[in-house]
Amino acid sequence: MTCSNAVAPSSSQPGVVVSxxxxxxxxxxxxxxxxxxxxxxxxxxxxxxxxxxxxxxxxVFRAAEEESWGRWVTAKxxxxxxxxxxxRSGDLADGDAVYLSSVTDPYQPIERRLRLTxxxxxxxxxxxxQPRLTVQTRSPLVxxxxxxxxxxxxxxxxxxxxTDSDAIRREYEPRCPPITARFGALEALARAGVRxxxxxxxxxxxxxxxxxxxxxxxxRADEYVTxxxxxxAPRSAGGTSRAxxxxxxxxxxxxxxxxxxxxxxxxxxxxxxxxxxxMQGYAPA
Ligand code: SF4
Numbered sequence: 001m002t003c004s005n006a007v008a009p010s011s012s013q014p015g016v017v018v019s020x021x022x023x024x025x026x027x028x029x030x031x032x033x034x035x036x037x038x039x040x041x042x043x044x045x046x047x048x049x050x051x052x053x054x055x056x057x058x059x060v061f062r063a064a065e066e067e068s069w070g071r072w073v074t075a076k077x078x079x080x081x082x083x084x085x086x087x088r089s090g091d092l093a094d095g096d097a098v099y100l101s102s103v104t105d106p107y108q109p110i111e112r113r114l115r116l117t118x119x120x121x122x123x124x125x126x127x128x129x130q131p132r133l134t135v136q137t138r139s140p141l142v143x144x145x146x147x148x149x150x151x152x153x154x155x156x157x158x159x160x161x162x163t164d165s166d167a168i169r170r171e172y173e174p175r176c177p178p179i180t181a182r183f184g185a186l187e188a189l190a191r192a193g194v195r196x197x198x199x200x201x202x203x204x205x206x207x208x209x210x211x212x213x214x215x216x217x218x219x220r221a222d223e224y225v226t227x228x229x230x231x232x233a234p235r236s237a238g239g240t241s242r243a244x245x246x247x248x249x250x251x252x253x254x255x256x257x258x259x260x261x262x263x264x265x266x267x268x269x270x271x272x273x274x275x276x277x278x279m280q281g282y283a284p285a
Pocket of ligand 1: 047048050051053056104138
């Protein structure tokens with residue numbers, strides 16, 4: 001990206017500096033975990049949700065950006081024009097598998113005002129292109145765009161619900177929307193006829209695995225996927241910080257507890273399942 005300009009911090013994001021930037025490209029050839037997709041699409045860089053366990057923080061250019069992860073967001077102000085141009089040129093075509101988004105959440109709090117993700121959806125539809133689109137978010141703001149989402153022929157909205165406990169959510173992802181709001185978003189999308197997936201990833205401590213599984217089953221989602229936190233890894237490999245893993249251990253949560261909870265959720269899901277793990281899930285829509 002080039003030409004980064006600071007703009008006024010948004011009152012909806014206390015402590016988060018929002019800037020805009022001119023992106024050279026917007027569709028990134030997918031690889032690694034996303035290798036079944038043709039492109040990843042990130043309208044923003046950075047993420048105001050700032051989850052302490054986030055692996056995406058490792059994929060920034062400067063160490064200072066990694067250190068201040070969660071306190072800055074850069075909106076790619078020409079993202080809509082770039083997507084429209086890709087549709088015109090045929091770089092984005094019918095059937096292309098696109099993951100929106102891989103290293104940020106496309107429904108940042110500032111999206112309410114900037115409408116960048118919404119503009120991208122509109123640009124694709126206006127061009128008459130029907131990609132296989134997976135939207136990955138943890139924000140109920142996605143429901144705002146249900147009028148557009150339902151016009152995609154091959155689309156799934158995955159909502160991240162990493163725990164059943166708002167106490168755990170406040171400890172490990174305090175700036176993320178409450179759990180009930182995420183369930184509400186999933187229910188609203190399903191009611192509107194939008195295919196949904198639930199991403200219990202990374203799975204944080206679960207208070208009542210059976211009850212959580214039953215609640216997930218009632219959603220009748222198209223896909224359920226989970227995984228434990230990634231192990232620590234060298235910078236750029238995108239692992240979980242050792243401090244977070246240690247904190248979870250102190251809270252009695254490790255791989256063994258994860259496996260027990262996943263088994264109980266799997267049983268509770270029954271025919272509504274299966275509960276996929278890691279790369280078994282996140283299939284293109
Ligand atoms: S919402 Fe996703 S991208 Fe944003 S900080 Fe949390 S894990 Fe990272």
